[in-house]
Amino acid sequence: MKRLRISSLGKAISRNRKLYMPRIGLVSMLLGSSVLAACSGDGPLSLGFGNDSEAVAQDQLGTSIPYAVEIAGLDPQEERLDAMLRNVSTAIRLQSRPTPSRAGLERRAEDDVERFEAVLRSFGFYDGQVTFEIRKLDPDDDVTDDVVTSADGDAGNGAGDDAVQGASNTDGATNNTDVQSPDPLELIYQVQSNTPYLLSEVTLRIIHPDETVEREATDAELLQSQLHLGQRVAAEPIILGEQYAVDFMRDRGFPLVKAGKRTVMANTAEKTISVTYELITDRQANFGAVSVKGAETIDEDFIAGYRSWRPGQQYSPEEIKITRRDLAQSNLFDSVIVKPVGPVSEGGEVPIEIEVNERKHSTIGGGIDFSTADGPGANAFWENRNLFGAGERLRLGVEGSDQSQGLEGTFRKPQFLRRRQALVSNGSAKNYSTDAYDGELVESFVGVERKFAEYWSATLGPTAEYSDLTGADSPNEQFYLAGLRGILRRDSTDNPLDPIEGNRLEFNVSPYTSISGPSAQFASVSLNGSQYYAFDDDGDYVIAGRGRAGIIIGEDRSSLPANKRFYSGGGGSVRGYEYQKVGPLDENNDPEGGRSVLEVGAEFRARITESIGLVPFVEGGNVFESSNPDDLGLLWAAGLGLRYYTAVGPLRFDVAVPLDKRDNVDDDFQIYLSLGQAF
Template sequence: MKAVWIAALAGSAFLPGVACAQVSDPKPGQGAPSSLPNPEPVQTAPQVETIVPDAEFEAALPKLSDDINAPLEPVQDFNKPPVQPATPNAVTEQIESFPPPAAEAPEFAQPLTPLAEFKVTPVKIEGTEDEKVTTIRYSIVVEGLDAVGLKDRFNDLSALEEGDGKAANATMVAARAREDEKLAVRLMHSLGYYDGTAISTIDQNPRNSGNLRATITATPGKLYRLGEVKVAAGPTVPAGLADRELNLNPGDPIQAERIQGAEANVSLRLPQQGYPFVKVGERDILLDETTQLGDYTLPVDLGPRAVFGEIVTEGRRPVFETDHLNILRRYRPGQLYDSRAVDDLREALIATSLFSTVGVEPVRTGKPGPDGTEVVDLRVTQNAGRPRTLAGEVGYSTGQGIRAEGSWTHRNFFPPEGALIGSAVLGTQEQGLSGTFRRSNAGQRDRTFQIQASVNHSDYDAYESYTGTLGVRWSRDSTPIWQKRWTYFYGAEIVGSNEDQYNFNKGARDRGTWLIAALPTFLGFDTSDNLLNPTRGFRIKANVSPEASVRGAARPYARLMLEGTYYQPVSSSIVIAGRARVGSIPGIARNDLPPSRRYYAGGGGSVRGFGYQELGPRSPDGRPVGGRSLNEFALEARYRFGNYGIVPFIDAGQVYEGLYPTGKNMRFGAGIGGRLYTNFGPLRIDVATPIARKPGESKIALYISIGQAF
């Protein structure tokens, strides 16, 4: 066998340059044993002749170093083995060298094409269609959570529910089910069922249909309740303050939301009662599986009990000095610390709109206060913002036309909080300019002082006037940032006005000039929840303005107005709003009043469906003349969906020549409006028409403005 194996290798291609010798027949007498008749010839293993002597083979090998740790020798240092001369009985191997490599093509030296230039649009082959993604459908069954009131909460957070009953395969359904197992356990723990378990199963429903049913089976177990409740804190004034504000009692269920809310209440209420630096630590609840009770411990670091000290200020670009900050605060030094007063100061600073960043925080002084307290200062960190503002407003209403108003304001031109305001009105029927100096928080929190000068031209159906006004006013106003319950203003005005009117004595229109002195006052009470978009509450407004007009003779009179609005939500998306207004001008005849000081009705802020100032008595030439009294009413149903709204409404009103609004000859307008709710208030578009329209009255009235009608 060995000889055969060697022969086989010798004849293979694994030994180049080696030839196999011929194998001859066996000699006579060297065959099989003689005891066998006519034996078959047996081949013996061939004898292999050595082709290359060992010494010659060894000499042809490259010389290698005897050091096994030596580095490999470079390939180029190996010499080509010499060509051996042909020998008898051997096949000569011709060793040929490789040809030199060809020169590199120049295309290989060019830069690669950028990836962005490759066309990645897949090639569409006609007659083929994309394979549709396979989906399976599944239903969901939840068991055990209804008994503890968690099924709705589970459905809101469920991964299976989020999948909307569809999945790519059963593995995905099973993965969602496992997530819902964990969710069910977490929810049960949140209510105090700490032994709760959940398991999910997936089966076909019906069998062999391909549709799956995922079943989540929850077992809540017993409810765990609080055992001992302990607040680890120092003594408080009054005693037991932290325990009272925590308001957790033995026997209460160990519910996550309740416990977190109780701890948050400690963090909120203690700073309102003299502890500005209170820190609530990590709770510890030790559960007893035998009794299903949990002993609760809450560490609380009270810090010092404190009283208010002074205000200190810092910042790269301060706006106010300490004396003006003292005007804005609503507490007295030495008063027990209350975080609500700190929040109030912070909101007052934000309402000035003069800061890019502002912060208010208590700082310890180490100074002793009364009754074992420590004096705490408030540090106001202030950085000035941009003081200038450009603003604009555009509106349209039937009878008033297009009206655009723009203003430029520097809110701190005369520090502190001395604003300079320039404004202009440009419209189809009104043009004007005005300049105003206004100081906010003028010597007192929330009190505003302003001086205003203006010139105005108005051209309406009722009158045309050129008016100049100089006025001074003190006020307490609401703003969208700082809405106040009580508001007021009082002041004085001097008005010079040249106006045309219908002269009933002459039976024609003429012009006259009036000098008017007025002491306007206002008082308002507001319980609504929003200044520009109220949804609940009510408002009451009262205006009283003693005046005197001089045209040949001085005639004193008073302009009186009372208005009330009410807002009542009837659902999460519908609010019913109502308004009533009455006014009277005693002390003067209508025709002695300047036309611009009379009462008119009609328009977007009055009785919609009619043009501006369209209601009331008319002169023989058919133009409104106004009156000394009025009444108005409005009712709206404000339906909101998302950032949009629809508002059907009906308005009513009338103007009277006499002193008292009698309610006779009331006119009604009805319509519908659209609302686009933005972060600064609703954009209003109302369309209305008069009911029982008379000749000359508007068929359709359109009103566009910002804010609700009332």
């Protein structure tokens, strides 16, 4: 059995593989992806292969030999290998600059043989052989379309393979009009990949400050390195396997581990490869002191408070990842870097550095919307995301439409009392004029929001409300309500305005009691959800679905404040019907609302161009007087939407028609215009 130690990256390989084969720089291409890619650019290379002299000769002689290139012998399933060979080929890259002689084409081919054999090794074919031949191109061959001619002449019949003819004028210059173009040539590479080498062993050589341990990788370590014994030894997984090995050493509390010398051994008799990864560590460490760089207006202690680990906890890159993600999601920074900076102290702790680049903290914005039923609407807001220097966010807004006008404000203080917990507050004062009710409404809420998992959060706090509303089947009295709002949320979507994957879920329980005015005690329970699934990696084709269900427990509909009943219909629920008009109506066809609601909808989002998309959709819903209705029949609608994608989100234009149109109630169609997807 003959074993070879592979250590040279750029060792030349004999062009005659029959004399030379396994004395390889086999490692060469276990590292080779990046080196090979560097050889594949479109610009000229100064590698000493005679390209410049060929260009001079071509200019002097006024002619060149066009040629076609064929790569033969590869398994049709080796598409990536074929693409890489073509990518590194000098002959193919310079095909638009034909050589003035057959000898020049031979030099290009000889150069390619070395490159091709290097690529074969990077794909695990260490016994691969490459030869070539150059022949005159038969006019009857099907490859004539592959011939690239120079600007000096077209492919044609000439005097011979290398014949170059020309006549000089009186000034000694070549007369190109008298040049007879030489015959085009065909360069054929014959590639024999032969038996691929397989991975037989992975060894870890771990160099600690006080000892060196060398052992075979465990099954778990192989799995984490995405390697398995018996796989074909290609360059990419071997290179990545080293980085994975570094990663799982970091997972074990070695923050400053780095890769040392990688050794690859080939057994030419058994056609196998063994790999040894050298890992150089510092001491195992716990999390140490946290320092902050780059903070300008944000308190450094506030930034350091985002750390997810406990004092004295063993170092873990997962905790570093969580801290970086939470800081990035705070909307306070343009960039965030969290890293160990070493060295490990005598006490076994590694310092952690958080480097941030603050973004602008104030924003002014607004938007408009329109529907045929509701008319135009507009809103504007001002927001500051660092009000007192610790990420406090205050947002004040104003909105106006035919249905409502008023002011609203929200406040959020992150890291309230503990990590991943925020103090939240909101309030609004609005005047309403809808078909369901008219009057004034003032609402307020103060609570605590806590994130307890990557996608989950919960909010709990008291709420107070004053309403003076007049509506159908309504007590028409002033209500003073106090209540408790509890919300459980899950949001794994990737974009708030245009999600292409993930889901949203919100479960809301809100009990209320009157503290003045008419007596009322009731609880509102609702569940809203949406799901998004992309059919392609780019998210150009997405199916989205949504649902809503809710019930009110405790009071009859006629005893409930008008604004606390459920309503359905309009751009945010069932498009195709007027706002709030899906459900019970009085004798004037005004909506009365109900104690339960059910809605479903689905749409297919197809991005036709970079900026234009089409969205067919179907939706259904209904509101029921009872909290336990006997009949769950829905009113259905369908439509087609147009999306114009902008930097801030899609501009939405929808046309919807009611499929269960009611006489003297529903219009033939509804039109909606706004920013962002419907859900």
